[in-house]
Amino acid sequence: MDTPFSTLIRVASHEQHTEAETSTFMSDLLGGRLGVDAYTRYTEQLWFVYRALEGAAEALKDDPVAGPFVKPELFRTAELERDLAHLRGPGWRDGLTALPSTAAYAARVEECARTWPAGYVAHHYTRYLGDLSGGQIIRDKAERTWGFARKGDGVRFYVFEQISNPAAFKRAYRELLDRVNADDLEKQRIVDECKRAFDFNGAVFRELGGEFSLSA
Ligand code: HEM
Numbered sequence: 001m002d003t004p005f006s007t008l009i010r011v012a013s014h015e016q017h018t019e020a021e022t023s024t025f026m027s028d029l030l031g032g033r034l035g036v037d038a039y040t041r042y043t044e045q046l047w048f049v050y051r052a053l054e055g056a057a058e059a060l061k062d063d064p065v066a067g068p069f070v071k072p073e074l075f076r077t078a079e080l081e082r083d084l085a086h087l088r089g090p091g092w093r094d095g096l097t098a099l100p101s102t103a104a105y106a107a108r109v110e111e112c113a114r115t116w117p118a119g120y121v122a123h124h125y126t127r128y129l130g131d132l133s134g135g136q137i138i139r140d141k142a143e144r145t146w147g148f149a150r151k152g153d154g155v156r157f158y159v160f161e162q163i164s165n166p167a168a169f170k171r172a173y174r175e176l177l178d179r180v181n182a183d184d185l186e187k188q189r190i191v192d193e194c195k196r197a198f199d200f201n202g203a204v205f206r207e208l209g210g211e212f213s214l215s216a
Helices: 005-012 014-021 024-030 036-055 077-088 100-115 117-132 135-146 166-178 184-211
Strands: none
Touching: 005 014, 005 166, 005 184, 014 184, 024 036, 024 135, 024 184, 036 077, 036 100, 036 117, 036 135, 036 184, 100 117, 100 184, 117 135, 117 166, 117 184
């Protein structure tokens, strides 16, 4: 395969990325048309997804395929919990619920982690590389729309304290992808799982869009 795997996976998910960016919920959220309650609900959903991703990290850290991707400097669960404590108060966990689409997404991440580490890589890429990229745009909008302190409580999820140079980190991450321990067929399956990961994210946006509809 001549095309580097990192390019292959980026190009293959490009269309779905545009769909995610321009989804009604994201557009309304980033357009400042929704309240902080919608942002909170979205952050809650992320907590379920990252708990699935990071709950599996320890078991996968020595795996020949997924292991190289397990990097504690990426972990977001603690940051999400601080954000949720700020957004929902000290009892943030009480009554916290996953939307059905989020539950399905988290269950699939857990299933990949348990049974198919290469599939876990697809989910890892889809979330973390996105957070390091577009996440910064979301943070900036959130700070300005709902008045969170710059890089403070409420938006800590988007702040990677331990990654001083995100561009360099992303370059190194793409090199890891290019060296992933998988043959061409398995790489194609990873790409397919990445598309599935985008589908899961799209379904969460649709559900959130239904809950926080401007026309409702
Ligand atoms: C409004 C929402 C979003 C915005 C504004 C946004 C913006 C961006 C931007 C500007 C980049 C390019 C960064 C670069 O070239 O280094 C990027 C990359 C990426 N985004 Fe997003 N994004 C959004 C939503 C999402 C969502 C929902 C996902 C998936 C869950 C996602 C996953 C990714 C991934 C995986 C990359 C890395 C592509 C690569 O270089 O391989 N993004 N995003």
